[in-house]
Amino acid sequence: MTKKTLTRDDILHIAKLGNLTLNENEIELFKQQLSSVIEYINKLQEVNTEDVEPSSQITGLTDVLREDKINNERTLTSEQALANTKSKEKNLFKVKAILTE
Amino acid sequence: MDLLGLTIKNVSEKLKDGAFSCKELIKECLSIIKINDKKINAFLTLNEDGALKKADEFDNLIKNDKEIFKKKPLLGIPMGVKDLYTTRGIITTAGSKIIKDYNPPFNATVIRRLIDAGVIIVGKTNEDAWGHGSSGENTDYEPTKNPYDLSRVPGGSSSGSGAAVSYGACLVGTGTDTGSSVRLPAGYCNLVGLKPTYGRVSRYGVIAMASSFDSIGHMTKTVYDNAKVLEVTAGVDPYDGTTVPIRVDKYTKVLGQNIKGLKIGLPKEYFVEGLDNKINISIRESLKVFEKLGATIEEITLPHTDFAMAAYYILVPSEVSSNLSRYDGVRYGGPRELFGAEAKRRIMLGSYTLSSGYYDAYYLKAAKVRTLIKQDFENAFKKVDVLIAPTSPTLPFKIGEKVNNPLQMYLSDIFLCPTNLAGIPGLNVPSGFADGLPVGMQIIGSQFSEELLYKVAYLFEQETQHYKIRPQFKNG
Numbered sequence: 001m002t003k004k005t006l007t008r009d010d011i012l013h014i015a016k017l018g019n020l021t022l023n024e025n026e027i028e029l030f031k032q033q034l035s036s037v038i039e040y041i042n043k044l045q046e047v048n049t050e051d052v053e054p055s056s057q058i059t060g061l062t063d064v065l066r067e068d069k070i071n072n073e074r075t076l077t078s079e080q081a082l083a084n085t086k087s088k089e090k091n092l093f094k095v096k097a098i099l100t101e
Numbered sequence: 102m103d104l105l106g107l108t109i110k111n112v113s114e115k116l117k118d119g120a121f122s123c124k125e126l127i128k129e130c131l132s133i134i135k136i137n138d139k140k141i142n143a144f145l146t147l148n149e150d151g152a153l154k155k156a157d158e159f160d161n162l163i164k165n166d167k168e169i170f171k172k173k174p175l176l177g178i179p180m181g182v183k184d185l186y187t188t189r190g191i192i193t194t195a196g197s198k199i200i201k202d203y204n205p206p207f208n209a210t211v212i213r214r215l216i217d218a219g220v221i222i223v224g225k226t227n228e229d230a231w232g233h234g235s236s237g238e239n240t241d242y243e244p245t246k247n248p249y250d251l252s253r254v255p256g257g258s259s260s261g262s263g264a265a266v267s268y269g270a271c272l273v274g275t276g277t278d279t280g281s282s283v284r285l286p287a288g289y290c291n292l293v294g295l296k297p298t299y300g301r302v303s304r305y306g307v308i309a310m311a312s313s314f315d316s317i318g319h320m321t322k323t324v325y326d327n328a329k330v331l332e333v334t335a336g337v338d339p340y341d342g343t344t345v346p347i348r349v350d351k352y353t354k355v356l357g358q359n360i361k362g363l364k365i366g367l368p369k370e371y372f373v374e375g376l377d378n379k380i381n382i383s384i385r386e387s388l389k390v391f392e393k394l395g396a397t398i399e400e401i402t403l404p405h406t407d408f409a410m411a412a413y414y415i416l417v418p419s420e421v422s423s424n425l426s427r428y429d430g431v432r433y434g435g436p437r438e439l440f441g442a443e444a445k446r447r448i449m450l451g452s453y454t455l456s457s458g459y460y461d462a463y464y465l466k467a468a469k470v471r472t473l474i475k476q477d478f479e480n481a482f483k484k485v486d487v488l489i490a491p492t493s494p495t496l497p498f499k500i501g502e503k504v505n506n507p508l509q510m511y512l513s514d515i516f517l518c519p520t521n522l523a524g525i526p527g528l529n530v531p532s533g534f535a536d537g538l539p540v541g542m543q544i545i546g547s548q549f550s551e552e553l554l555y556k557v558a559y560l561f562e563q564e565t566q567h568y569k570i571r572p573q574f575k576n577g
Binding site for chain 1: 202203204206207298299300313339340342343345405407408410411412414415422426429430431432433434435437438440442445446448449450451452453454456462463465466467468469470471472473475507508511522523524548
């Protein structure tokens with residue numbers, strides 16, 4: 001299933017999926033700009049892909065594993081981990097509550 | 102000191118001979134940057150104190166250790182680092198406002214390797230935010246200008262690194278190439294720029310754009326310099342599971358070997374309407390040089406070329422929307438409202454192509470087309486050794502020309518993104534000039550053929566020496 005153009009509701013829906021808030025100007029602008037991109041990418045429907053396997057790992061590596069051990073060289077101290085946050089409390093990241101009583 | 106005309110090879114020799122010290126070299130770089138960068142905007146952050154301290158340290162090492170140049174093959178070489186690379190203790194913004202004050206607690210693997218090899222980081226370079234763009238204009242800061250003509254773009258997304266090497270602010274600039282972002286600025290700034298095979302160079306610590314595409318490359322003035330840097334950056338990294346355990350060649354060793362009998366393929370789908378005739382003429386002239394060097398040239402076909410951009414603009418935004426979901430303002434950076442317009446567009450496009458009801462029609466379909474494009478190249482490499490194509494269909498375009506039309510901007514990468522879909526390497530080499538502007542030519546090979554690409558490019562460069570034509574800051 002593909003679409004030719006995006007509606008205002010489509011734009012609001014995908015902005016929500018991406019956790020973005022848009023202003024009125026952006027809604028209108030992106031509706032028009034993204035519709036032209038969608039129209040362009042729809043040309044893929046012309047390609048016959050019957051019996052073609054999808055590619056995601058392009059050099060063919062599979063099952064690359066590492067030992068299940070802590071590597072101290074790449075571990076941050078809690079001071080380092082918290083050094084860039086604007087909101088912390090007692091060595092922890094402080095975030096808004098997502099559950100209420 | 103004429104840094105603008107020097108190469109890594111020259112500088113290493115001069116440092117060895119004691120013609121100048123690391124400190125003198127770095128001071129000269131910083132002074133060139135201070136004089137010119139207000140006009141060019143290649144740098145976002147300068148590492149002035151860090152660089153001078155490092156230079157002092159190296160000057161002492163040179164005095165006390167005769168073997169130091171063997172241990173550190175890039176000793177004292179000034180480097181500009183694309184701001185997508187995580188650098189410990191140096192602000193890393195990705196060209197974005199959302200993480201404008203992020204001070205990383207660690208180094209990317211490539212940065213660690215380059216520092217161990219002796220490079221000196223002079224600063225972090227401007228870019229299209231998160232790597233999203235072909236002109237440098239999608240930076241959340243002031244856009245970088247092309248040193249050959251200040252009214253034109255330097256190519257993106259590694260715009261600052263390209264401009265910086267081109268105007269002599271440093272001798273190597275790091276870049277990332279997800280769809281064009283090393284080769285296009287190299288093409289527009291008269292540089293040698295490598296997009297390595299996917300997995301040849303570690304991505305660890307390089308802020309992710311599209312993880313199944315991101316290729317970690319660099320720009321230099323010459324082929325020798327470029328090969329020298331890849332000798333340091335290439336290889337397996339336990340921190341990046343996509344790095345491939347294939348031997349890293351001593352790339353500089355093959356430079357100068359002859360290419361008699363080399364078979365060059367010209368993809369006929371790349372020489373079509375829409376290609377600026379001046380570029381076509383320049384590439385055809387360059388092909389004559391290859392024939393003179395003993396190569397043979399034949400036309401080949403890459404039948405699915407016409408669908409590459411569409412597949413790319415489904416798969417890449419899908420991965421972008423996932424990678425940018427981590428910027429939530431909790432651990433570092435600000436709120437998501439600070440994303441620029443292009444990042445928002447790509448997050449939304451990716452959210453759309455991955456969303457319920459559309460996944461099969463878009464993402465899965467594009468992943469299958471990716472297989473067909475990879476097979477196109479595999480079939481071509483059964484017939485020929487390398488492919489040669491223009492890097493861009495147009496000369497460096499005017500600043501502002503494409504900013505309001507994202508689709509037009511995307512199509513700037515039409516000759517570049519197919520190689521990223523196939524995971525193969527591509528090397529931009531200067532092909533000459535048209536209307537006083539650089540023309541880029543790319544040499545494309547099969548996966549892990551970097552050694553061959555350098556060998557082919559080197560002889561061409563020796564014949565043509567286009568890299569010696571320096572920017573004039575036209576329209577400045």
